Amino acid sequence: MSQKMIMIVEDNPDDEELTLRALRQGKIANEIVVTRDGNEALEFVFGRGQYAGRNLERMPAVILLDLKLPKLSGLEVLKQLRSDPRTKLIPVVVLTSSSEDEDMLRSYQVGANSYVRKPVEFGSFANAVSQLGMYWLLLNETPPRA
Amino acid sequence: MRRLIAPLSVRQKLLAVVLVTTLTALLVAIAVMVGFDLRTYRQSLISDMTTQADLLGRTTAPALxxxxxxxxxxxxxxLHYRPQIRAAAIYNARGKIFASYSGTDGREFPKLPEADGTRIxxxxxxxxxxxxxxxEILGTVYLRADYELYDRLVGYLGIAAIVAAIAMLVAYVLSRQLQHIVTSPLLAIAGVAREVxxxxxxxxxxxxxxxxxxxxLAESFNTMLAEIERATRDLQASNEVLGREIAEHNRAEQEILRLNTELxxxxxxxxxxxxxxxGELxxxxxxxSHDLxxxxxxIDGFSQALLEDFxxxxxxxxxxYLSRIRSSTQRMGQLIEDLLNLSRVSRGGLERRDADISELARQVVTELQTREPQRKVDISVWDGMRANAxxxxxxxxxxxxxxxxxxxxxxxxxxxxxxxxxSDDGRAVFYVRDNGAGFDMAYANKLFGAFQRLHSGNEYQGTGIGLATVQRIVHRHGGRIWADAKPGKGAAFYFTLESDGVEKAGRDMAEAQA
Structure with a gap:
């Protein structure tokens, strides 16, 4: 069985690098795919556009999704993932700077598995990210393929 | 009579009065004259006949x-020269007819003479x-003469009728001419009255x-007209004023309506x-919350990376320096967090329900104790504090x-x-009191302004937004918040969660000024 893959959807290069750094510090050596907007994320998952012909057998074990994204918002992406049988069950963790209750509520409503706020302080941030990786990659059992 | 006259015009009445008066006067005058004349006629006839008899007696005395x-x-x-005398006779002393004269009629004479006298x-x-x-009585004269009283009367009546007719005609014509003097002023007044x-x-x-x-009458009538004219003018004037006022009122109402619509x-x-x-806000x-x-x-992450990687x-x-940068970013992060909280309590609806304040306070206390378990603070929360909030x-x-x-x-x-x-006047006042650093009441007015701090960052951490947030929450409930403190002796914050009316607010302002 091949190694589990993590997908990060993040438009901010700083946050991207910090997230990668945090995962690294959390000793997570799995494959990490980074997409930079909502559209690209969907193209990757469904093998469209620049990712046409990608092996669709290989799906991310977990998706870390930012809400505020160019083109398609994180919530839009989540809705489309949940409406397709191939991606319906992929665990999605909403990782965002927003502390609005409204955002959290809507994320859960459209099917987020978890909602995590990005703290300003890097220590806390790194902690949160590595714990997430740990949980979703090591402890959580991915649903059996349909 | 009155009933007959009543419906007539003044002119006709006057005429009637004049004619009736004239006729009456005429009749009275004629009656008196006729009466007097008839009496004179009778006396003169008697006297004439007596003289005639005397004369006959004297001339007949020698014959007797x-x-x-x-x-x-x-x-x-x-005697036939006097046709008036119808018959005459001379009686002798023995009472026998001595001689007789009979005019036109052949009536018999009385058998015996009577005593002296006349009779009709x-x-x-x-x-x-x-x-x-x-x-010595020689005999008696008997005379019978026409007494033409009736003929005279009839003649007189004829004359009277003619005189009366002429007089009435003259009176009628005269009064027709003269009545204008009386009636024309009256008619003039009546005409004016009718026109008015x-x-x-x-x-x-x-x-x-x-x-x-x-x-x-004309003067009085004119005075009355002037009075009525003045009164009418006054009435019209006041009517106009009233009309203007009503128009003004209507205009004002229109204006108010317009202003209301505009408003x-x-x-x-x-x-x-x-x-x-x-929406913009x-x-x-x-x-x-996202982009800042x-x-x-x-900044924080890469500062740390710098330290870790090199x-x-x-x-x-x-x-x-890097640690200063990191603590600043954290402070900035906290500021953003607090600002968001402040704006969050202003937005959204106010859902008032029966809230258990004691329970909420205990939850907060437990959180604080969990965050800093090493601190030993004596905390007491009253039981049964509730509010509709x-x-x-x-x-x-x-x-x-x-x-x-x-x-x-x-x-x-x-x-x-x-x-x-x-309890203040039956209204619940909640408080949070401590025996900590306190503050100088001179700065109490600055307590609730955003970013206002009474302690330096070195002494106590904080952004100065917390109390502004609390005040906003209390105000959204219609309540008030105030503080009481002394430096080094602790502070107490009091708040209500319901509106307490204007009177109370006024009193508070007075207290604040004092």
């Missing part, structure tokens, strides 16, 4: 004395007269054509603007107030915090 009836008869025959028999005068000569009644033109005046009662329109516009601004807050945090995270290349001084906002307020008490009592020996309530 000498018993010569022929002479007597001749004397009597002379129908339309005849009968007269007996003794013939006396030197104390029909056309309601009170400016008309009756002409004063005479100086008598009618003239006075409503303006309110709508303002509301739309406000809604738009509110929400978008701004959303951006703040990301660079901070980067442990030997970063000199001690640089480390210190939005528990989410209320919890945020308690987090700030109790958090402040927790924070500012950190340097106190045996720190104590009490959360309880009082």
């Amino acid at each position: 004395t000498f018993d010569d009836p022929r002479v007597a008869q001749e004397n009597l025959e002379l 028999e129908g339309n005849e005068l009968v007269l007996f007269k003794r013939i006396v000569d030197s104390r 009644t029909e056309k309601r033109t009170f400016s008309l005046r009756a002409p004063k054509l005479s100086k008598d009662e009618i003239g006075m 409503e329109q303006r309110v709508k516009e303002r509301t739309a603007q406000l809604e738009y601004t509110n 929400e978008a701004f807050c959303y951006s703040v 945090r990301a660079p901070l995270r980067a 442990p030997k290349d970063v000199p001690e001084e640089a480390r210190r 939005d528990s989410r906002l209320l919890r945020a307020a308690l987090e700030n107030l109790i958090g402040n008490a927790w924070k500012f009592s950190s340097k106190t020996d045996q720190p104590r915090i009490e959360i309880g309530s009082l």
Whole structure:
């Protein structure tokens, strides 16, 4: 069985690098795919556009999704993932700077598995990210393929 | 009579009066004259006949004395010159007819003479007269003459009728001519009165054509008209004023309506603007929460990365600077967090429900104790404190107030915090009291302003937004918040969660000024 893959959807290069750094510090050596907007994320998952012909057998074990994204918002992406049988069950963790209750509520409503706020302080941030990786990659059992 | 006259016009009445009066006067005059004339006629007839009888007696006396009836008869025959005398006779002393004369009729003479005297028999005068000569009665004269009283009367009546007719005609013509003097002023007044009644033109005046009662009537009538004209003018003037006032009133009402409509329109516009601004504000807050945090995270993250990745290349001084940078970013992060909280308590609905304040306070206290388990603080929360309030906002307020008490009592020996309530005029006043650092009441007015701090960052951490947030929450509930403190002796914050009316607010202002 091949190694589990993590997908990060993040438009901010700083946050991207910090997230990668945090995962690294959390000793997570799995494959990490980074997409930079909502559209690209969907193209990757469904093998469209620049990712046409990608092996669709290989799906991310977990998706870390930012809400505020160019083109398609994180919530839009989540809705489309949940409406397709191939991606319906992929665990999605909403990782965002927003502390609005409204955002959290809507994320859960459209099917987020978890909602995590990005703290300003890097220590806390790194902690949160590595714990997430740990949980979703090591402890959580991915649903059996349909 | 009156009933007959009543419906007539004044002119006709006057005429009637004149004619009736004239006729009456005429009749009386004629009656008197006729009566007088008839009396005179009778007396003169009697006197005439008596004289005639006397005369006959004297001329017949010798014939009687000498018993010569022929002479007597001749004397009597002379009477035919007086046709008025119908019959005459001479009686001798023994009462026998001595001689007789009979005019046109052949009536018999009385058998015996009567005593001296006259008498009227129908339309005849009968007269007996003794013939006396030197104390001896010689005989008696008998005369019968026409007494034409009836004919005279009829003649007089005829004359009277003609005279009356002429007089009445003259009176009629005269009065027709003269009555104008009386009636024309009256008719003039009546005409004016009629015109006034029909056309309601009170400016008309009756002409004063005479100086008598009618003239006075015209004057009085004119005075009355003037009075009515003045009163009418006054009435019209006041009517006009009233009309103007009503028009003014209507105009004002229209104006008010217009202003109201305008105001409503303006309110709508303002509301739309406000809604738009509110939307902008929400978008701004959303951006703040997202976009302002990301660079901070980067600054903090890469500062740490610098320290971790190049442990030997970063000199001690640089480390210190980096740590200053990191603490600043964290402070900035906290500021953003607090600002978002402040804006969050202003937005959204206020859901008032029965809230258990004691329970909320205990939750907050437990959180604080979990965060800093090493601190030993004597905290007492009263049981059974409840209020009709939005528990989410209320919890945020308690987090700030109790958090402040927790924070500012950190340097106190045996720190104590009490959360309880009082009753003020039956209204619940909740308080959070500590025995911490306190503050100078001189700065109490600055307590609730955003970014206002009474302690330096070195002494106590904080952004100065907490109390502004609490005040906003309390105000949204219609309540009040105030503080009581002394430097080094602790602070107490009191708040209510329901509106307490204007009177109370006024009293508070007075207290604040004192």
